[in-house]
Amino acid sequence: MSKIAVVYWSGTGNTEAMAAAVLEEDEFEPMFSACEANLKGKKIALFGSYGWGDGEWMRSWEETCIGDGAVLACDSVICNEAPDAAAISSCKALGAALAE
């Protein structure tokens, strides 16, 4: 079985709630810097919560990751502030896509 790392940072808990839905368990392994430097050929999926704007930050992040050689497993998931039911559902689907 492949090893999956769910790497996130969350100040107030919104992104943490998304991460919990991605894995549906509580075993997280924050290792952001290590992953960022080693994305070539890696299957990844991106998610995050934002406060304002239209999600441009995610488009920029996708471009950066693709530029680093990462392969996106599915559409990225973004939500405004706290994730609603649709965002949680999308996070679960994201986790499933990573596990394929």
Ligand SMILES: Cc1cc2nc3c(=O)[nH]c(=O)nc-3n(C[C@H](O)[C@H](O)[C@H](O)COP(=O)(O)O)c2cc1C
């Ligand atoms: C210091 C600070 C800076 C922030 N900067 C941005 C920003 O540049 N763009 C944005 O969309 N939201 C910004 N936000 C809002 C957060 O992204 C938003 O509240 C998000 O839901 C927080 O998720 P978290 O609970 O996982 O930290 C900022 C919030 C704080 C406290």
